[in-house]
Amino acid sequence: MFQHLLVLCAGNLCRSPLAEALMRTRLARAGKGIEVASAGLIAAVGEPADEMTCLVAAGHGLDLSGHASRPVDPGLVRRADLVLVMEEAHRRHLLELAPAAAGKVCLLGRWSGGEIPDPYGRGRAAGEAAYDQIAAAVEAWLVRL
Numbered sequence: 198m199f200q201h202l203l204v205l206c207a208g209n210l211c212r213s214p215l216a217e218a219l220m221r222t223r224l225a226r227a228g229k230g231i232e233v234a235s236a237g238l239i240a241a242v243g244e245p246a247d248e249m250t251c252l253v254a255a256g257h258g259l260d261l262s263g264h265a266s267r268p269v270d271p272g273l274v275r276r277a278d279l280v281l282v283m284e285e286a287h288r289r290h291l292l293e294l295a296p297a298a299a300g301k302v303c304l305l306g307r308w309s310g311g312e313i314p315d316p317y318g319r320g321r322a323a324g325e326a327a328y329d330q331i332a333a334a335v336e337a338w339l340v341r342l
Contacts, residue, residue, distance in 0.1 A: 199231055200230075200248075201231070202278065204217050204275060204281045204305065205237065205282045206235075206238070206282070206315070207239050207283075208237045209240035210246055211315065211324070211327065212224065212251065212315065213235035214254075215327070216281070216305060216335065217233050217337050218264075219259060220338070223339055235336070236270075238268070238290050245265065246262075249324045250324055251326040253325055253328050262311075266336075271295060277301065279342075281302075284313070285304065305334045306334045308337035309336070309337040310334075
């Protein structure tokens with residue numbers, strides 16, 4: 198069914214790298230061979246994950262030290278069987294760039310509470326809250342993948 202999953206946020210510095218790492222880890226534990234990638238709608242090329250996000254991730258057993266941001270491109274979207282975004286605005290933005298992707302773009306939090314706010318620059322508590330929302334969303338998607 199799904200072979201390639203793409204997770205998007207704005208800058209590919211906080212939410213999408215965290216979701217990518219968590220989704221990859223949980224899919225591997227579940228024995229599901231699904232490739233997971235992340236990108237950003239307004240991302241620069243090659244930036245490391247946000248420092249606070251790395252700390253939050255490490256506190257939950259995830260390593261984001263090898264992450265390098267990248268902007269979404271048509272090839273990534275075409276390759277993906279499912280594209281998960283953090284906010285409705287991300288979905289609209291992506292569909293302006295790639296209208297043909299309409300049938301495969303969903304909110305990551307679709308089954309667990311909706312949009313996941315950006316913690317960038319808002320401190321550790323916001324980062325932990327984002328992690329909690331992302332973790333709940335990943336768990337909700339696992340049974341559907």
